[in-house]
Amino acid sequence: MMAGADDNVAEQNQDAALIERIRGGERAAFVGFYDRYSPLLFSVAARVLGDRKEAEDVLQEIMLVIWNKSGDYDPQLGTLSSWAVTLTRNKALDRLRARTRRLRLIEEAAILAEDSDATSYPSANEIVHGRERAELLRDAMKDLPADQRMAIELAFFTGLSQSDIATRLQQPLGTIKARIRRGMLRLREQLGGVL
Amino acid sequence: MIDESMQEQAAAYALGALDENETKAFEVSLRVDPELRALVRELRSVTEALAGTAPALEPPAAVKARLLLEIDDRRPAGASRVQNVPIGAPAGSPGRAWIPWAVAAAMALVSLAFFWQSASLRSQLTAQAGRINELAASAELARAESADLRQTVAKLRESNRLASFRIALLDSLLAAAPRTIAVSVWDNERQDGVFIVRNLKPLPSDKDYQLWIIDPKYPSPVDAGVFQVDAKGNVKQDFRAKLPIQTANQFAVTIEQKGGAAVPNTKAMVLAGS
Numbered sequence: 166m167m168a169g170a171d172d173n174v175a176e177q178n179q180d181a182a183l184i185e186r187i188r189g190g191e192r193a194a195f196v197g198f199y200d201r202y203s204p205l206l207f208s209v210a211a212r213v214l215g216d217r218k219e220a221e222d223v224l225q226e227i228m229l230v231i232w233n234k235s236g237d238y239d240p241q242l243g244t245l246s247s248w249a250v251t252l253t254r255n256k257a258l259d260r261l262r263a264r265t266r267r268l269r270l271i272e273e274a275a276i277l278a279e280d281s282d283a284t285s286y287p288s289a290n291e292i293v294h295g296r297e298r299a300e301l302l303r304d305a306m307k308d309l310p311a312d313q314r315m316a317i318e319l320a321f322f323t324g325l326s327q328s329d330i331a332t333r334l335q336q337p338l339g340t341i342k343a344r345i346r347r348g349m350l351r352l353r354e355q356l357g358g359v360l
Numbered sequence: 361m362i363d364e365s366m367q368e369q370a371a372a373y374a375l376g377a378l379d380e381n382e383t384k385a386f387e388v389s390l391r392v393d394p395e396l397r398a399l400v401r402e403l404r405s406v407t408e409a410l411a412g413t414a415p416a417l418e419p420p421a422a423v424k425a426r427l428l429l430e431i432d433d434r435r436p437a438g439a440s441r442v443q444n445v446p447i448g449a450p451a452g453s454p455g456r457a458w459i460p461w462a463v464a465a466a467m468a469l470v471s472l473a474f475f476w477q478s479a480s481l482r483s484q485l486t487a488q489a490g491r492i493n494e495l496a497a498s499a500e501l502a503r504a505e506s507a508d509l510r511q512t513v514a515k516l517r518e519s520n521r522l523a524s525f526r527i528a529l530l531d532s533l534l535a536a537a538p539r540t541i542a543v544s545v546w547d548n549e550r551q552d553g554v555f556i557v558r559n560l561k562p563l564p565s566d567k568d569y570q571l572w573i574i575d576p577k578y579p580s581p582v583d584a585g586v587f588q589v590d591a592k593g594n595v596k597q598d599f600r601a602k603l604p605i606q607t608a609n610q611f612a613v614t615i616e617q618k619g620g621a622a623v624p625n626t627k628a629m630v631l632a633g634s
Contacts, residue, residue, distance in 0.1 A: 184496060196424075201423060203419050207419040215532070229430065229431070258376075289414050321407060321415075343368070352409070353402050
């Protein structure tokens with residue numbers, strides 16, 4: 166676990182140095198960021214959208230935001246990569262909402278993508294963090310009670326509000342909020358040495 | 361100490377699950393509470409780990425090439441980080457006659473370096489262009505296959521507008537298999553149909569794909585038989601439903617144990633469409 170924490174500090178330092186160079190307009194720094202994180206961001210966009218072509222467009226848009234508006238990044242609120250993941254997820258959801266006809270199917274697909282068959286594919290974490298850390302992350306997710314994991318995944322990958330999730334799962338809003346809180350705090354605890 | 365209500369908001373904020381007003385209100389608290397900021401920072405790392413559970417996909421090389429072209433195009437002409445050093449000496453300044461020669465020599469060296477770099481870049485660009493063309497051709501092929509099927513479906517729909525046929529295009533639900541596509545043609549009068557699939561991943565021998573028809577008359581999807589695909593992931597198969605179908609609203613395909621299941625495993629749905 167300590168090695169994971171050390172790796173993480175090193176990664177954050179690399180991120181901080183990287184964003185400074187990107188802010189300075191250094192093309193090589195931007196290419197370094199792209200090479201490191203584009204598989205993660207592309208995978209997130211593809212999972213949200215269920216469409217690889219649209220995911221390419223989202224990746225390109227987000228990378229341009231990172232190049233042109235890296236000043237918007239606030240290191241106090243998360244790592245550079247977590248900021249980029251949030252931007253990607255939000256941009257992909259904007260597109261998804263634009264084509265509401267497919268929304269219901271994609272919502273279901275978001276959950277289904279975690280099905281038994283999907284585990285035969287390597288996760289994006291494996292590309293970014295390596296197999297060992299990816300397995301720790303996946304195990305932590307699998308250890309989560311199913312109701313907590315479902316609420317968290319619906320919130321993140323489908324963009325449903327907590328109220329929408331409550332309606333969809335036919336649970337009181339307070340229950341959904343508590344599931345998300347407990348699940349997220351539990352993951353934070355379990356992944357403390359890895360993140 | 362952060363209370364449960366704020367923890368709930370922080371968790372939802374990190375996931376992007378707060379609505380606009382809730383987000384604004386929470387960000388006010390966030391600005392004045394360093395402990396809350398620290399919590400959000402940690403929870404955002406959790407969110408990133410969650411995001412990373414998505415099936416891994418490498419973006420095509422063409423995306424990077426397009427992106428770099430775009431940022432190069434958008435760069436202002438003076439964006440170079442190389443400092444401009446004054447190279448001319450004031451006119452008539454004695455004892456500095458060597459400067460123009462030194463500058464000329466330096467320029468010659470720089471030109472040589474540029475020539476060498478340019479040759480190297482040209483070679484890299486040629487290789488990249490080849491790769492981009494290759495990828496574009498592959499993407500074009502996938503798009504053409506998909507377009508062909510869609511066109512066929514459109515024509516069938518047109519020609520059978522008055523008939524009892526139900527023609528559905530099923531899209532892949534797996535981000536890792538976006539090229540997978542299927543068409544189901546259902547004849548409601550005859551109560552049978554034809555199912556065509558392209559690029560679906562072959563299954564291990566202990567599993568089958570199972571086709572389902574969603575008819576609002578029934579509380580759960582109706583079994584329409586199992587199938588396997590060939591090594592290329594293709595199949596064309598006749599099928600019948602296990603129950604009389606009144607309205608075939610939607611079709612779906614799941615992965616089931618060999619021989620199929622009585623009810624679909626919705627967590628293993630790979631194709632769906634109407």
